[in-house]
Amino acid sequence: MIEQILVSTFILGGLYCLLALGFSLIFGVAKVLNFAHGAFYMLTAYFIYSLLFAGLQIAIPISLILIVITSFIVYELLIKPMHEKEMRAAVVTLGLVLVLQEGVKLVYGPEFKSIPYIITGYVTILGVRIVSQKLLAAITAIVLVAALYMFIRRTKQGKAIRAVAQNMEVARLVGINVSRVVMMTMGISALLAGVAAVLFAPVYIVSPTEWSILFRAFPVIILGGLGSLRGMLAASFLIAGIEKIVEYTIGGGYIVPTITFSLMLIILLVRPSGLFGHTTK
């Protein structure tokens, strides 16, 4: 059983990491809690589903492009104009989640759908047999996170993102086109959510309420600290691990998030700035 827990933790942790990262990126740069981030994940899955007739090789790239465009629209219409009113913007994104959920429900119906794996077949790790897609997903997630880390640390655009995250006014003064940087970050963030959907939605489910996976990741975000990459990596697997342990010992269902949320609250009581602090990258 331990092997099963380890393996499934590895996979779930990859998903959480992607989601937490995308969410934090936007928060760091625009200071807005984009609750709709989870909805982007959900939406991408539905884009893929709709485009299946054209085959995965076409469906995936187009869906990713679509979700990035969607994020730009959301940014221009809903987030950018609400500069300085971040709490209101957060509420608006909450509304957006609902709109997208209901919209999808109206168009596709509330039943679960499924989208195909990218790679089929099985693979065995630590004596546990899992679909290869899961392994692909987890590994790709980690690679992506590492790549993003490099991007942010080493490239010019990455530095610009960090500058804006640290101090928007000063960044503007030094000549950085803040608007463009934020847009770009929004796109990256949406891309992360989209890729997460491409990788993981086939394995889990496609449903209008699947945006809630972001909420399951909140303990990760809070524990990891909204600005620390390392913290988020660690927290992703920590939370995923706890979830899996609970699932395999006590049982699945509602109890799992309840426990992780409670844990999150307890930790917040003790360390109000999360486990790894609230620094900017």
Next chain:
Amino acid sequence: MRDKDLKNAAELVKKAWSFRLKIFLLTSFILALLPALTQNYYILEILIFANIYSIFGASWDILGGVTGIFSLGQALFFGVAAYMSGALNLFFGLPPWMTIPIGGAFGVIVGLVVAVPSLRLKNEYFAIASLIFPSILAGIIFMYPELTGGGIYGLAPISGDIVVTYYSSLLLMLVSIYVLVKILNSRIGLIFRSIRDDRETAEASGIDTTKYKFLAFALSGFFAGIAGGFQAHLLMSVGPFVFDPFLSLQAMVNAALGGMGTIVGAIGGSYLMSFLNEALRSIAQFRVFVFALVMILVFRYLPGGIMRLLAKRYRISLETWSGLKKLRRRENDAINP
């Protein structure tokens, strides 16, 4: 020139008060007379809920609109009070008119408890935590029905007669809103608003903002609790549904649609949303969609809500400190000694 300016200013304040008084009386009058027009159970029930949600929305408003603390989990206060009222009624036989205020008291307690992390956590973290917290409680209740009773059923109703229930809800709503408006226009309201506008400046002005934040939470919890207790007896049951995050969102949207920070806006917002909901009856699958659309539109374009649109048009002020009323009497005194 001076006296004329002063006269205009004093007029502003005076107008605000008489305008609101007139609206208050008019609304109360109409609402009170309603049962004479229709004894339709269904319609009255909708209005009763509108009244409950008015109180609930106002409870969010005093915290979010007036003091600037956005709580995304108002359902927490509501739900705890509902459960407490229910338990007191079912297990101790206390009648509704006792359980509801006690439910309110529990709302206060929860409010104070939630206030603590709100001070220590950064805004963002608190927002997320407040969103999640009610669900945790719901989850625990769900998982351990033996411990918590799961759902509580068979509660005493407010009254056997729907008309009596209606009047009870109306009275409760009017009194609650009246109290909150009084607070809004009092010194306490003045301090709340200063915390909303700029907490640092308020501190530099000698205000113990921590104390007043606690007070705001207590008030918010109390009135949310009253609403929760009332609903428990209205439905004669309590279940994890009282912690529904959707409920929290409704409080916010009702308050904001009417007008954030106005308190009275919550009434207008709740009634409007109730009517909207009813209008969509035949296409019920669109209800949540429309609600979410309203939510986006209101918070994006119109957080001042309808009340503020009206206030601008008629040039009245909805939230000024009542101490300014004294200026009326001084119209004819010279400002300079």
Next chain:
Amino acid sequence: MQSILEINGICRRFGGIQAVDDFSLDIKEGEILGLIGPNGAGKTTLFNLITGFVKPDSGTVFFKKRNITKLKPHKIANMGIARTFQQTKPFKSMLAVENVAVSLMSKRAKESKNGSDVLEMALKALKRVEVIPPESNMFKLGSQLSHGYTKRLDIARALALEPEILLLDEPFGGLGFKEMSIMNKVIQKLHDEGITIVIIEHKMRELMKLAERLTVMHFGAKIAEGPPREVARNEKVCEAYLGKEGDNLFA
């Protein structure tokens, strides 16, 4: 003159920067003290440290022999130390008279009521800083007042506390000629009433008309102190400003 505020060895670090470096200062009762230094020298941080908005890493602040180092901002305000802000932060959604009334809700103001009501006291404070007349200003929202009035509104808000010390952070910032002379008049009046005033300011000309004593900060440390004329001739001070504002600093 005796000391009313004693700052001893205050230190404060932010990340990699030592914002205030072992700073000590004795503020004498009733004086007008100017606090100057290049941008980023730590002046506003010093105000924040005194008024409790920032906790020092080490060092103490004593007000009339009482240790106020670790107190919260509102407690310090209630003891009689009031401050204004470099970037005016009025209560935007509230009327001017309400802005001042907030201070009058403090414990200190309530205790010194002596019969007059809040509205009267608010109007009095607004008069003292010449925001009224014109009376119409009373009912302007914090967001509607012009910059000059907003600056003085900030002072009125601080005055409503009936403070013994007034810490003014760049009161002349962004003001035009006429407004500067009004501000000068107001500050002089307050000085005549016996209030101790500490002014952070970059507009040297204005400051020189008011300050009896100057303290100079650079990189968080004190580099000079004394009568204005003396400080103006101090080599270290000129060096600190060289390249930024030039020699005609004190012209």
